[in-house]
Amino acid sequence: MDPDEVESYVDLNRRWPATHPGLSEATQLTEDAAEMIAEWYYYAILELTRLDNFRADSSWVARVLGISTDEVNIALVRLCHLGLLVMEGDRWIDSSEGLIGSIGDFTQETIHRLWSRVRELALSSVHDHARINEHSSTTLAVNSNRLPEISEKIARFRGEVLELLQQDDEHDDVYRLEISLFPLTRIQPNMENGDG
Amino acid sequence: MGNPVTNWQIICQDPDGAAGFYQELFGWSVDTANGLNYRTIATNSDGEGIPGGIWPSPPNGHNLVQLMIEVDDVDKSLEKATELGASIVMPKQILPDGDEMAIIHDAFGITFSLWRKSDHGE
Numbered sequence: 001m002d003p004d005e006v007e008s009y010v011d012l013n014r015r016w017p018a019t020h021p022g023l024s025e026a027t028q029l030t031e032d033a034a035e036m037i038a039e040w041y042y043y044a045i046l047e048l049t050r051l052d053n054f055r056a057d058s059s060w061v062a063r064v065l066g067i068s069t070d071e072v073n074i075a076l077v078r079l080c081h082l083g084l085l086v087m088e089g090d091r092w093i094d095s096s097e098g099l100i101g102s103i104g105d106f107t108q109e110t111i112h113r114l115w116s117r118v119r120e121l122a123l124s125s126v127h128d129h130a131r132i133n134e135h136s137s138t139t140l141a142v143n144s145n146r147l148p149e150i151s152e153k154i155a156r157f158r159g160e161v162l163e164l165l166q167q168d169d170e171h172d173d174v175y176r177l178e179i180s181l182f183p184l185t186r187i188q189p190n191m192e193n194g195d196g
Numbered sequence: 197m198g199n200p201v202t203n204w205q206i207i208c209q210d211p212d213g214a215a216g217f218y219q220e221l222f223g224w225s226v227d228t229a230n231g232l233n234y235r236t237i238a239t240n241s242d243g244e245g246i247p248g249g250i251w252p253s254p255p256n257g258h259n260l261v262q263l264m265i266e267v268d269d270v271d272k273s274l275e276k277a278t279e280l281g282a283s284i285v286m287p288k289q290i291l292p293d294g295d296e297m298a299i300i301h302d303a304f305g306i307t308f309s310l311w312r313k314s315d316h317g318e
Binding site: 070077078 | 234253
């Protein structure tokens with residue numbers, strides 16, 4: 001599904017309810033995908049299933065993530081619907097491998113929703129110094145022509161961290177690695193360079 | 197065996213509100229002591245009728261009532277349903293209590309659950 005169509009399909013689904021089953025099914029998938037991208041805890045639920053002490057119990061998941069059991073259960077249905085999670089009795093299996101990668105292809109609005117949630121989460125974690133292992137930010141002057149190269153380096157770094165963590169057979173906690181690179185100005189590079 | 201409707205469930209944006217409403221109106225009881233914190237409903241009717249439950253709907257989802265139909269084999273029923281024009285909303289899952297469940301969308305826009313209890317046939 002073309003990520004640019006997610007928001008418009010979601011709107012369409014709201015206007016055309018279940019009376020159009022084929023359309024509704026397709027748009028439900030895109031809505032599920034949009035929620036999946038926008039809500040931090042969808043990824044967290046998938047990661048939790050990899051823990052040795054994981055419990056296939058909505059109340060336990062809700063307590064660990066600090067969300068409601070209803071939020072967990074809505075996420076469960078969506079993850080199962082998308083084929084990213086399989087419930088097998090007392091085991092929930094993350095079947096997302098290879099299906100979830102960069103969110104870079106999704107709409108700006110969806111990504112902004114995810115960032116704002118993650119930012120809230122990061123702010124609330126600041127008070128828990130004992131559990132924050134690394135937190136840093138740097139303000140940089142950039143030549144915009146370098147941005148594709150920088151994005152590539154960030155992707156490579158993220159891949160290296162994932163590769164390192166996958167060497168362990170056992171996992172006992174879930175963290176979020178957040179790397180953001182965004183402009184602090186409203187300058188349109190081409191205009192400022194006199195190209196536009 | 198046939199394929200009886202063995203349960204129903206209300207899917208609702210305000211599951212606590214719905215639970216309270218039906219408790220107040222009919223004296224039904226709600227129990228969440230299970231692995232999914234599922235609001236199971238007993239109608240307390242001396243064995244008459246069928247039990248139900250309440251499941252949360254996403255904030256922008258629809259409120260609806262869904263039937264749960266018992267089958268011998270969820271996979272085979274899914275296959276037959278799709279041959280008849282249904283689509284799969286949720287593939288077969290094995291719930292924490294061992295029951296098997298899948299949700300399908302029939303050719304007329306109605307969703308329902310295929311269900312196989314863990315003690316099916318015993």
